[in-house]
Amino acid sequence: MSSLANIDAGASARPVRHKRVLPGFGLTMGVTLSYVCVIVLLPVIALVLKGAEIGPERFWAIVTAPRTFAALRLTLSAAAMATVFNALYGLLMAWVLVRCEFPGKRIVDALMDIPFALPTAVAGLALSALFAGNGWYGAILEPMGIKVVYTIWGVALAMSFTSIPFVVRTVQPVLEDLDPQYEQAAATLGASSFTIFRKVVFPAILPAFMTGVTLSFARSLGEFGAVVFIAGNLPMQTEIASLLAVIRLEEYDYNGASAIALVLLAIALVLLGVSNLLQARALRYKGATA
Amino acid sequence: MSTTGTSAPGALAPRPRRGVERALIGLALVLTAGFVLVPLLYIFARAFGAGWGAFAHNVLDPGTLHAIGLTALVAVIVVPVNMAFGIAAAWAIARFRFPGRKALLTLIEIPFSISPIIAGICYLLLYGRNGLVGxxxxxxxxxxxxxxxxxxLVTLFVTAPFVMREVLPLMQAQGSEQEEAAVTLGASGWQIFRRVTLPNIRWALLYGAVLCGARAVGEFGAVSVVSGMIRGQTMTLPLQIELLFNDLNIVGAFAAAAVLTLLALVVLVLKAAMEARRR
Structure with missing residues (x-):
């Protein structure tokens, strides 16, 4: 989701020659720095300090405790399942929305924004009721022996719904900008559509696609609102890591909560770094072909 | 919402066989209908299933009504504050060179990569009884x-980057010539901002404010950690949905959810209108 690379590329292309001709540097910089410190930095520092207090041995014991381990494993596997689905679905949607014409296309395009616009609690409520035994989907699936609510499938479903737009919206613009001449050349040389996609189109959209996949995975790991409705939250079975952290807080086990939160924070920051790297690469690629 | 111009980009690209293309479109439509459209419709079906009277009764329930009021109050406080912050940050970053610009940007964007639950825990550790400032x-x-x-506070954290993200790229793209001209004509800082900068960025500013407001209204995870969920006191609308759901008042939960969904749809329409306007 980050547009850091974008912003910086735009900035360096337009060097400001006259330094500080404009007024307001002190004021805006002061406001920005104090706000960032109070609202963003200080709370994160509070977590890191709390984590440092625990000590490595206790920290390790908390993170590898069976219930924590099960929660982390569930969160990672469900997020991986959700991401695989979203990668395929997002690629399909991006392709169809850019390359195909069909009635109702604008509506389908607009629908892709629904998961971000809808509050996560609303999404969770709707999905859990839909897939419950008496819901529209559950009434069909449960007699077939497929249970979604209170299982890992439900967790993955909720994660997947709330991160649908990432892959679609990162791949779509790159696909739109793709010069058709390489595909035409490939077709002239007798390549099949599938070969063209695999050898020409896919390599071009790969950085954007991977960025979308990374963002989707990161969002799935952090998703809470939608998941708690559908998961049933059974310890050791369908309890996600962030919920376990909240439970530890409610038990006044601040060490336990901080340790789990720090693990999730570390994963999130690593994924942020990866997506920034990928985005920088994607931009370079775009610059080279444009 | 993206570009679906008159002629599809890539229209010149070789197309897969008609049958393959149809199958792909069909699959896309079926998946989207089943996965996105049906859940959306289901919210209204359940909320209005028992008639308008029941819906009104559920929305006018004192708990839900209080939650609506609290949620609106939070948004009314958060949006102007983050608009002011967004403008200040964008001005500082777009108009001046200073060491650590990139680091500052990363810092501002941190709330987007941190799970809201972790944000809530951070705030609890900071302001809690044993916390740093508690x-x-x-x-x-x-x-x-x-x-x-x-x-x-926690909503401010979660929505901090929204306005800056919309305003900054626009300020950078527009450059500072107009503002510099105003300086040479003797305009004061406030005059430059009001007469030159603000008119130039107004749509991006509004767009960022709408996104910020939508998120402020819908935030669940971060708020759930710090609210304490005191009935009739610290329940925002998304928290109220969970409360009603856990109380097995599913229709009440869907009525509250329908209010938020309508708001989300309004936001999408506004977003589309403003994106068209900005082009």
Missing amino acids: PWLMALDLKVLFALPGIV
């Missing part, structure tokens, strides 16, 4: 956690 607040008898200030 004891100090207690001495001053200030209540932050499990009260309005805590909910507002």
Whole structure:
């Protein structure tokens, strides 16, 4: 989701020659720095300090405790399942929305924004009721022996719904900008559509696609609102890591909560770094072909 | 919402066989209908299934009504604050060179990569009884956690980058020639901002404010940690949905959800209108 690379590329292309001709540097910089410190930095520092207090041995014991381990494993596997689905679905949607014409296309395009616009609690409520035994989907699936609510499938479903737009919206613009001449050349040389996609189109959209996949995975790991409705939250079975952290807080086990939160924070920051790297690469690629 | 111009980009590209293309479109439509459209319709079907009267009764329930009021109050506080911050940050970053610009940008964007639950935990550790500033607040008898200030603060965190993200790229693209011209004509800082900068960025500013407001209204995870979920006091609308759901008042939960969904749809329409306007 980050547009850091974008912003910086735009900035360096337009060097400001006259330094500080404009007024307001002190004021805006002061406001920005104090706000960032109070609202963003200080709370994160509070977590890191709390984590440092625990000590490595206790920290390790908390993170590898069976219930924590099960929660982390569930969160990672469900997020991986959700991401695989979203990668395929997002690629399909991006392709169809850019390359195909069909009635109702604008509506389908607009629908892709629904998961971000809808509050996560609303999404969770709707999905859990839909897939419950008496819901529209559950009434069909449960007699077939497929249970979604209170299982890992439900967790993955909720994660997947709330991160649908990432892959679609990162791949779509790159696909739109793709010069058709390489595909035409490939077709002239007798390549099949599938070969063209695999050898020409896919390599071009790969950085954007991977960025979308990374963002989707990161969002799935952090998703809470939608998941708690559908998961049933059974310890050791369908309890996600962030919920376990909240439970530890409610038990006044601040060490336990901080340790789990720090693990999730570390994963999130690593994924942020990866997506920034990928985005920088994607931009370079775009610059080279444009 | 993206570009679906008159002629599809890539229209010149070789197309897969008609049958393959149809199958792909069909699959896309079926998946989208089943996965996105049906859940959306289901919210209204359940909320209005028992008639308008029942819906009104559920929305006018004192708990839900209070939650709507609190949620609106939080948004009314959070959006202007983050608009001011967004403008200040964008001005500082777009108009001046200074060491650590990139680091500052990364810092501002941190809330987007941190799970809201972790944000809530951070705030609890900071303002809680054993936290960094908790004891100090207690001495001053200030209540932050499990009260309005805590909910507002954590919502400020979660929505901090929205306005800056929209305004900054626009300010950078527009450059500072107009503002520099105003300086040479002797305009004061405030005059430059009001007469030159603000008119130039107004649509991006509004767009960022709408996104910020939508998120402020819908935030669940971060608020759930710091609100304490006191019935009739610190329940925002998304928290109220979970409360009603856990109370097995599913229709009531869907009525509250329908209010938020309508709001989300309004936001999408506004977004589309503003994107068209900005082009």
